Amino acid sequence: MERPAPECRLPSNSFPAASPGDGFLLRVQGLKKHFPIYKGLLGRTVGYVYAVDGVSFAIRKGETLGLVGESGCGKSTIGRCLLRLYEPTAGEIFFQGTDIGKLNPGEMIRFRTKMQMIFQDPYSSLNPRLRVREIIGEALRVHHLVPEGDWTDRVRQLLAEVGLQPDHMARYPHEFSGGQRQRIGVARSLAMNPDLIVADEPVSALDVSIQAQVINLLDSLKEKHGLSYIVIAHDLAVVEHISDRIAVMYLGKLVETARDRDLYLNPKHPYTEALLSAVPIPAPGGRERRKSRKLIQGDVASPINPPSGCRFHTRCPKMMEECRRIDPPLIEIGPEHHVACLLQGGGRS
Amino acid sequence: MAEIPTSNPEIDEAAPSMLSLVLRKMWHLRMGVLGGLLIFCLIFIALFCPYLSPHDPFKQDITKRLWKPAFMEGGKAEYPLGTDHLGRDLLTRILYGTRISLVVGLAAVILMLTVGVTLGLVAGYFGGKADAVISFLVNCMMGFPFILLAMSLVAVLGASLQNIIIALGLTGWPVFTRVTRIETMKLRDREFVLAAKSLAFSTRRILARHILPNLLPAILVLATVEVARAIIRESLLSFLGLGIQPPTPSWGVMLAEGRDYMLLQWWLAAFPGMAIFMSALGINLLGDALRDLVDPYLRKT
Amino acid sequence: MRTFIIKQLIQAVGVCLVISMISFFLLFLNTDPALLLLPPEAEVQDIAKFKKQMGLDRPVPVQYLDFLRKVVLHGDFGNSFVAKVSAAKLVRERLPATLELALAALILVNLVALPVGIVSAIRRYSLMDNVATFTALLGQAMPLYWFGIMLIIIFGVWLRWLPISGSDTLAHLVLPAITLASWILPINMRMVRSGMLDVLNQDYIRTARAKGLVERKVLIKHAFKNAAIPVITITGMQLGALLGGAVVTETVFAWPGLGRLAVDSIRMGDYPVVQAIVVVFALFVVIGNLAADILAALIDPRIRLE
Numbered sequence: 020m021e022r023p024a025p026e027c028r029l030p031s032n033s034f035p036a037a038s039p040g041d042g043f044l045l046r047v048q049g050l051k052k053h054f055p056i057y058k059g060l061l062g063r064t065v066g067y068v069y070a071v072d073g074v075s076f077a078i079r080k081g082e083t084l085g086l087v088g089e090s091g092c093g094k095s096t097i098g099r100c101l102l103r104l105y106e107p108t109a110g111e112i113f114f115q116g117t118d119i120g121k122l123n124p125g126e127m128i129r130f131r132t133k134m135q136m137i138f139q140d141p142y143s144s145l146n147p148r149l150r151v152r153e154i155i156g157e158a159l160r161v162h163h164l165v166p167e168g169d170w171t172d173r174v175r176q177l178l179a180e181v182g183l184q185p186d187h188m189a190r191y192p193h194e195f196s197g198g199q200r201q202r203i204g205v206a207r208s209l210a211m212n213p214d215l216i217v218a219d220e221p222v223s224a225l226d227v228s229i230q231a232q233v234i235n236l237l238d239s240l241k242e243k244h245g246l247s248y249i250v251i252a253h254d255l256a257v258v259e260h261i262s263d264r265i266a267v268m269y270l271g272k273l274v275e276t277a278r279d280r281d282l283y284l285n286p287k288h289p290y291t292e293a294l295l296s297a298v299p300i301p302a303p304g305g306r307e308r309r310k311s312r313k314l315i316q317g318d319v320a321s322p323i324n325p326p327s328g329c330r331f332h333t334r335c336p337k338m339m340e341e342c343r344r345i346d347p348p349l350i351e352i353g354p355e356h357h358v359a360c361l362l363q364g365g366g367r368s
Numbered sequence: 369m370a371e372i373p374t375s376n377p378e379i380d381e382a383a384p385s386m387l388s389l390v391l392r393k394m395w396h397l398r399m400g401v402l403g404g405l406l407i408f409c410l411i412f413i414a415l416f417c418p419y420l421s422p423h424d425p426f427k428q429d430i431t432k433r434l435w436k437p438a439f440m441e442g443g444k445a446e447y448p449l450g451t452d453h454l455g456r457d458l459l460t461r462i463l464y465g466t467r468i469s470l471v472v473g474l475a476a477v478i479l480m481l482t483v484g485v486t487l488g489l490v491a492g493y494f495g496g497k498a499d500a501v502i503s504f505l506v507n508c509m510m511g512f513p514f515i516l517l518a519m520s521l522v523a524v525l526g527a528s529l530q531n532i533i534i535a536l537g538l539t540g541w542p543v544f545t546r547v548t549r550i551e552t553m554k555l556r557d558r559e560f561v562l563a564a565k566s567l568a569f570s571t572r573r574i575l576a577r578h579i580l581p582n583l584l585p586a587i588l589v590l591a592t593v594e595v596a597r598a599i600i601r602e603s604l605l606s607f608l609g610l611g612i613q614p615p616t617p618s619w620g621v622m623l624a625e626g627r628d629y630m631l632l633q634w635w636l637a638a639f640p641g642m643a644i645f646m647s648a649l650g651i652n653l654l655g656d657a658l659r660d661l662v663d664p665y666l667r668k669t
Numbered sequence: 670m671r672t673f674i675i676k677q678l679i680q681a682v683g684v685c686l687v688i689s690m691i692s693f694f695l696l697f698l699n700t701d702p703a704l705l706l707l708p709p710e711a712e713v714q715d716i717a718k719f720k721k722q723m724g725l726d727r728p729v730p731v732q733y734l735d736f737l738r739k740v741v742l743h744g745d746f747g748n749s750f751v752a753k754v755s756a757a758k759l760v761r762e763r764l765p766a767t768l769e770l771a772l773a774a775l776i777l778v779n780l781v782a783l784p785v786g787i788v789s790a791i792r793r794y795s796l797m798d799n800v801a802t803f804t805a806l807l808g809q810a811m812p813l814y815w816f817g818i819m820l821i822i823i824f825g826v827w828l829r830w831l832p833i834s835g836s837d838t839l840a841h842l843v844l845p846a847i848t849l850a851s852w853i854l855p856i857n858m859r860m861v862r863s864g865m866l867d868v869l870n871q872d873y874i875r876t877a878r879a880k881g882l883v884e885r886k887v888l889i890k891h892a893f894k895n896a897a898i899p900v901i902t903i904t905g906m907q908l909g910a911l912l913g914g915a916v917v918t919e920t921v922f923a924w925p926g927l928g929r930l931a932v933d934s935i936r937m938g939d940y941p942v943v944q945a946i947v948v949v950f951a952l953f954v955v956i957g958n959l960a961a962d963i964l965a966a967l968i969d970p971r972i973r974l975e
Contacts, residue, residue: 102566131568144559148581157577158567207563508684512954513913516931516947520695523935600812607814608920608932627818627921634822641815648810656806 043113044247045101045215046077050110052096056323069322070096072271073110075349080214083241083248085258085279087294088268091322094251095139097268098217101249102136103127115214132162135208139220141200145192151178152188155206164211177206180243181236198229205236209244217249222257234261255294259283264355267291270330271322273349277356287358289335329361337362393660400657406650414466421460422446425617429455437635450635452625454615458636461617462643468618469599469647472533476598477591479537480544485587487541488548489575493556503549506542514539514601522610532611536598547590551583585662592655596648603644619644677962681955685948689740692947693733695940746945751934756941760927760949767915767926773842774849774911778857779900781850786861793866801858808855813914817848817921845922852914853907857900864899905961909954 052071055064071093078084086094099105101112103119112120119130138144145154156174159165165173175185181202192200201221208216218237222230238261240246252258258265259279266276267290275288286292320326326333332342341361349359413420429451436443437450437458449458491502509517521535555561556579564574605611606620607627614621619640626637727735739745746756789798824831824844831843916928923929927946934942 099562104562104565128568131566134566136563136566138559138563140559144563146560146564146578146582148584149577157564157569161567161569161573204563207567211567504680504683505687507680508687510909512688513909513916513950515913515916516950519932519935520692520943520947523938524695596810600810603812604814604917608917609936610932623812623815623818630818630822631826634826637815637818638822641812641818644812644815645810648812649807652806652810 042079043077044080044082044115045249046111046113047097047101048075048111048113050074050097050100050112051108052093052100052105053108066323069271069325071100071107072325074268074271074273075110076266076273076276078215078247078249080247081241081245082263083250083261085255085262085265086249086251086268087255087258087265088253090253091270092268093271093322094253094268095219098136098219098249098251101217102131102134104136128162132158132164132211133214135211135213135216137201137204137208137216137218137221140224141197141204142224144204145200147192149191150188151190151192151195151203154192154203155210158207158210162211173210174206177209180209180240181206196229197225198233201225201233202236205233205240209240212244213246215247215249217251219251220253221250223253230257237261255297267294270320270325272330273357273359274331275356275358275360276349277353281353281356285353285356287352287356287363288331288360289337289362290331293336329359396657396660399653400660403650403653403655403657406646407654410466410470410647410650413463414470417460417463417466421457421463422448423457423460425456425461425464426615427456431455434629434633434636436633440635449639450633452622452636453629453633458622458639461622462619462640464617465619465622465640465643466647468529468612468616469602469644472529472536472602473595473599475533476536476540476602477595479533480540480594480598481587481591483537484541484544485548485580485583488545489552489579491545492549492552493571493575493579495553499549502545506545506549509539509542510546515604518601518605519608519610522605527610527613529612529616532602532605535605536601540594540598540601543594544587544590547586548583551586552579555579555582589655589659589662592651592658596651596655599651600644600648673966674963677959681959684955685951688951689737689944689948690733692944693736694729695943740948746948747941749934749939749942751937751939751942756945759930759942760945763925763927763930764949766924767912767919767928770842770845770849770915770918770924770926771911773846774853774914775904777846777850778853779904782854782857782861783900786858787865789858789862790865798862801862805855805858808851811851813848813852813917814921816851817844817918820844820848821921845918845924848921849911849914849918852918853911856907856910857903860899860903902961902965905957905959905964908957912950912953 050071051069051073053067053069056066056068057063058065074093074097076084086097088094096105100107107120110120111118114130114134117130119127122130145151149157152171152174155177156170159170159173160167171188174188178185178187183199183202183206187195187199192203195203204221216237221237222233225233234257237248237250241248241261248261250258250261255265262279264276264278265282267274267282267288269290275282275286275291277285277287282291283295286295320330320333328344328346329335329342330346332338335342339361345361347359347361347363349357350363351357352363432447432451432455433453435447435451438445438448440450443450447457447459449462451457452461487502487505491499517539518535521538522531525531525534561574561578564578569578602611603618603620603623606618607624609624612618612621614625622640623637623644626633626635626640630637739747744757746760748754749756749759752759785797785801789795789801792798821844831840912928915926916931918924919926919928920932927949930942931946933939934946
């Protein structure tokens with residue numbers, strides 16, 4: 020576990036500013052992940068990739084949070100930090116009240132069963148040398164979640180839940196299509212009866228027609244199993260249908276979070292507006308928006324050397340002079356609607 | 369080393385058509401089948417040589433020394449390949465030599481595998497200092513001519529079947545480590561390994577059930593080729609006098625003995641060498657065909 | 670770039686150290702060195718006195734450091750147990766013969782591998798290519814000493830074209846050089862071919878974009894230039910194999926070089942000479958690899974970043 024950097028406690032611009040153990044399933048506070056860059060003979064650290072640079076949010080039980088942003092904005096990194104596949108550089112992750120960022124591997128096991136992940140690439144997320152029943156059932160057997168003789172029944176059950184046939188159990192991953200493989204991945208994550216599933220770009224590698232199927236599958240499973248989701252995607256259209264709330268990320272920080280409809284009807288951050296204007300699927304107010312298609316200028320800034328002040332200022336069509344200097348914190352401008360933009364009146368410090 | 373076909377008519381007059389690619393594949397497979405056949409013969413001979421050989425490989429008879437092979441003038445049919453300087457039937461000794469070669473080859477490679485793959489897994493999966501040390505070791509050993517190392521080892525340990533296997537195994541493992549390490553490093557970032565980690569599987573389990581099985585194709589191909597190399601190296605050591613000692617019928621020993629007589633009784637050196645050559649060739653052919661088969665599979669996954 | 674070279678140098682030195690350590694400790698693995706030097710009837714107290722005299726009673730690591738010092742500063746490996754002269758001197762005497770053989774083999778290999786490899790790459794899947802690939806396959810299965818012996822039998826005995834042992838004339842060099850060359854040839858051919866293929870693929874793309882035809886001559890000239898590079902790098906990497914092959918070749922052809930000395934010395938337990946040869950070989954291999962690595966990095970900057 021990396022020791023957090025000294026200035027790890029951000030001023031509380033996270034939402035909602037309550038203490039842990041107050042009914043939130045997951046609360047992330049000031050999460051940072053910096054990857055060091057090594058160079059030179061002795062492997063000196065010459066810089067960092069500021070993949071995640073101070074992110075805070077929370078999820079209630081039964082909620083689905085959509086986490087959206089461009090490639091490289093850090094969203095996948097957040098997902099992996101949550102599961103401690105990466106060690107956070109700073110910040111806390113409270114799961115059901117416990118700070119799991121500080122647990123040792125033995126203690127972590129208990130929580131691992133409650134948080135699972137669905138991965139992006141259906142062609143590398145399943146072990147090609149194991150049969151489907153082993154892929155899904157391995158966790159059951161290793162952690163003795165099910166009496167020894169019953170695990171194949173449970174696997175059959177899980178397969179049925181994701182819409183696959185029981186006789187698929189004996190096959191190998193390469194015999195399945197991309198969409199089917201994702202379903203197997205979903206089944207695998209369900210095996211542990213988790214409370215939270217982090218879906219890391221679950222449909223990015225699939226055809227559009229299949230995407231909807233998988234998203235619908237996730238949605239239908241949610242009610243049935245009392246799941247909460249974090250769905251990570253780079254496409255707003257993907258999360259729109261399934262999310263209760265949406266968080267938009269840019270270059271390692273959150274720029275706007277809101278309830279689903281609020282974000283679509285009333286986006287406040289210029290970046291969100293631009294993302295929405297690119298959505299091809301008819302969304303509320305879509306026709307008007309498409310008329311005023313907002314294009315973002317310029318390329319993505321680098322997470323190694325982020326721009327000063329507001330990170331988006333180099334590409335923002337509404338940039339002001341102060342945006343260069345001041346990095347706006349995330350402030351609440353409506354019920355469960357937070358924005359980090361000086362235009363909304365954030366921090367004149 | 370699979371290539372992507374180009375078709376630049378100015379350069380490539382023999383522009384590969386689909387047909388020629390298919391033919392090439394079939395050719396490779398056919399060669400593989402041939403290799404497989406050769407190996408099958410080898411194993412068969414090794415198992416059943418007492419029943420196949422006309423004579424006793426150790427029986428000496430000075431009155432019959434240096435007789436010509438049956439197909440030459442003056443040769444006798446009961447000694448199809450002639451006799452050596454102690455009157456022993458050459459064919460019989462060659463047949464019995466199969467056993468030595470196969471045993472040594474397989475045992476040495478098993479030793480190499482055990483050491484090499486383990487080190488490669490550690491270096492590839494854990495990285496860091498372990499990797500630095502192991503890679504350094506591998507570099508040390510790989511550039512160095514195996515012969516000196518192996519010879520010295522044998523000289524120090526004494527020349528016996530066991531010690532040769534040990535010497536070969538201890539000098540041949542680096543190539544396994546190198547390959548295992550690279551493949552492991554590729555695999556450890558794959559999503560199914562991450563999934564296994566998120567499912568809280570122990571490192572041992574991940575290595576054994578998730579990483580190792582996916583290494584097998586590459587290692588298998590390598591092991592096949594290394595068996596051939598081990599056979600050649602064993603016969604080399606025996607040839608130099610630092611391997612199997614006479615009267616055990618190792619092909620290398622026979623070559624060494626034959627060398628003294630190569631001026632007149634050339635068959636004493638030619639046929640054992642031919643046996644080594646054919647064995648190595650068969651194994652290499654099989655290995656090449658295996659690699660061809662395994663490559664698209666590796667890439668698909 | 671500089672850090673790369675320094676890293677490689679440090680590694681090279683480390684390798685040499687490790688190898689010197691191994692070769693030194695070999696001596697102690699088997700027997701007490703004192704016993705090797707003294708006549709068999711020596712009494713126990715004589716042995717003890719001798720050891721004290723020679724400094725053989727000191728702890729082994731100390732002896733190793735002493736050995737290292739002598740080697741690095743004076744090039745002194747002690748005296749040969751057998752010949753009673755300085756081991757270094759013996760090595761120095763025999764080195765040129767081995768170098769001669771190696772050089773001849775290298776020239777031969779490149780004479781064949783370069784044109785064949787290039788043509789194979791240019792006319793892929795042609796008859797020439799297939800023959801070359803097939804020959805390479807055969808070559809890799811061929812036991813070196815058997816090849817040498819067959820050459821001797823065919824060319825020396827049956828046809829009587831060439832002499833078969835000793836090293837007096839240039840004619841004596843032919844068969845051993847061919848034999849040694851065959852050891853390296855298959856891999857070199859393959860490497861030249863694949864190196865050329867890489868280059869050709871690039872050129873092809875550039876050519877496709879450029880308008881007009883490109884003269885084949887120009888391409889071949891360009892190709893030659895680029896083929897030279899992988900050749901140099903492989904040669905560096907193959908030094909180890911070359912030296913190993915030399916050991917065998919010299920034994921088969923009774924060539925008076927280091928290789929044969931090595932075999933004889935090992936057989937007779939002449940450890941100082943063995944140590945000297947091991948270190949010399951290691952030096953060659955390490956320097957060869959170093960040169961090849963640096964050259965490769967000079968040409969292909971990607972390697973430096975690894």
